[in-house]
Amino acid sequence: MFESLKKKFSGTIGKISEQLSSEEEEAIKEKESKAETTSIPDLEVGKKEVTSPKTEKKEDKTSGKDEEKVASGKEKVEEIDGEKKSRFSFFRRKSDTEDEDTEDADKQDKDDSKLKTELSPDEAAAVSSKDQESDMDKESEKEGEEEPSGLFTFATHKTISEKDIDDILFELELALLEGDVAMEVAEQIINSVKEDLVGRKLKRRGDVAQFTREALKKAISDILVVDGPNLNELVQQAKKTGEPLKIMFVGVNGTGKTTTISKIADHYVKAGYTPVIAASDTFRAGAIEQISHHAENVGVKIIRHQKGADPAAVAYDAVEHARAQNKELVLIDTAGRMQTNVNLMDEMKKIQRVVKPDLAIFVGDALTGNDAVEQARKFDEAVGVDGIILTKADADAKGGAALSIGHVINKPILFLGVGQGYGDIMEFHPEWMVEQVLGD
Ligand SMILES: Nc1nc2c(ncn2[C@@H]2O[C@H](COP(=O)(O)OP(=O)(O)OP(=O)(O)O)[C@@H](O)[C@H]2O)c(=O)[nH]1
Ligand SMILES: [Mg+2]
Known part of the structure; x- marks a missing residue:
């Protein structure tokens, strides 16, 4: 699914x-190449002034060797000639010539400013603050603060x-x-x-x-996450009050309304309730027989009239039956209709006027994707949908309708149809869906 x-x-x-780890990797490599430079122990102290280079032993986690690292003192190498300052060149080899040093410092400055121009203002600020930090006496750094393993300080502040x-x-x-x-x-x-x-x-x-x-x-x-009715609570309440909960199922042809009603009836029979089904699809040939067959299978009463009878009258009789027999739930099947068919949409509104269902549930076929969402919009405009059941989710790889439909009409998905058997229905919970699409 x-x-x-x-x-x-x-x-x-x-x-x-x-995308971002490649930048981390680059930073790590850069750090490693710096570490290599630092592993050459002789520091030039002649022409270059390295102020109070205190050193401490620090274990190199990658090589397992100890290496010297400047931990405090001014780490900046200042040029005697006073023009250039190398911010990241902490160390200088004794064998280096002055020219090479100047070149290095130049290059470093260029790298440095290049680095900054490539960065967002936040990142540049992070680097600048690192610069200032390197100007400060490192004695003030927290002793023993562990650097995140393998990451260059720039990378640790990558924003x-x-x-x-x-x-x-x-x-x-x-x-x-x-x-x-x-x-x-x-x-x-x-x-x-x-x-x-x-x-x-x-x-x-x-x-x-x-x-x-x-x-x-x-x-x-x-x-x-969309607020909506809680069917279980409503059925419980109906049992207490003696006034049945009336649910009308609507949707276009073949989305699974009749099958879904049978599943819901089965579900609530198993939960200890007594539903009754109204065969209000008096329009399609075979529809009354189809739902009668399902009702028999799941063991619930069906109220039916002749084909072509007024669907609102069938629904009305079913409600009367439920009231008389203390049944908690009336499930009204309706004929499939295109949302563009004005007459049929009006017929559905008539059922609504006559029976005043507590809930109108839109049944959509998940496989139809965007169409299902558009249909939901139209049915909501016509009768005011309270909740959604999305069928055939078992065959739906895309998931577009499941993700969108509730949000678009601001009504929750209540159930998912996940197969053709009576038990193939599940309550819909947003956390479950999130887990489905983002779980490991
Ligand atoms: N795989 C799968 N098939 C389903 C599901 N729900 C319904 N179906 C199938 O979809 C087909 C149409 O189901 P119906 O319940 O007759 O649909 P309907 O909306 O009542 O159709 P009309 O009354 O003609 O508008 C049937 O073959 C069902 O078995 C489901 O959740 N998963
Ligand atoms: Mg049907």
């Missing part, structure tokens, strides 16, 4: 991680910028649209992820993947 949606999200996590993730999120947006995710939903996901990620500081390896996963989780949860 929803495999393709899952692939898209995990692809995005992978791409963002890759995610919009530029880092823009292209990847744009790709995700396109992929979501192709996967039948509604435009407004795709946009909201992208904006939310961007807002969450931009400005976050990466401190250790794996942060970026974790942050991206969290940002996606939040974005998807925000989309999926």
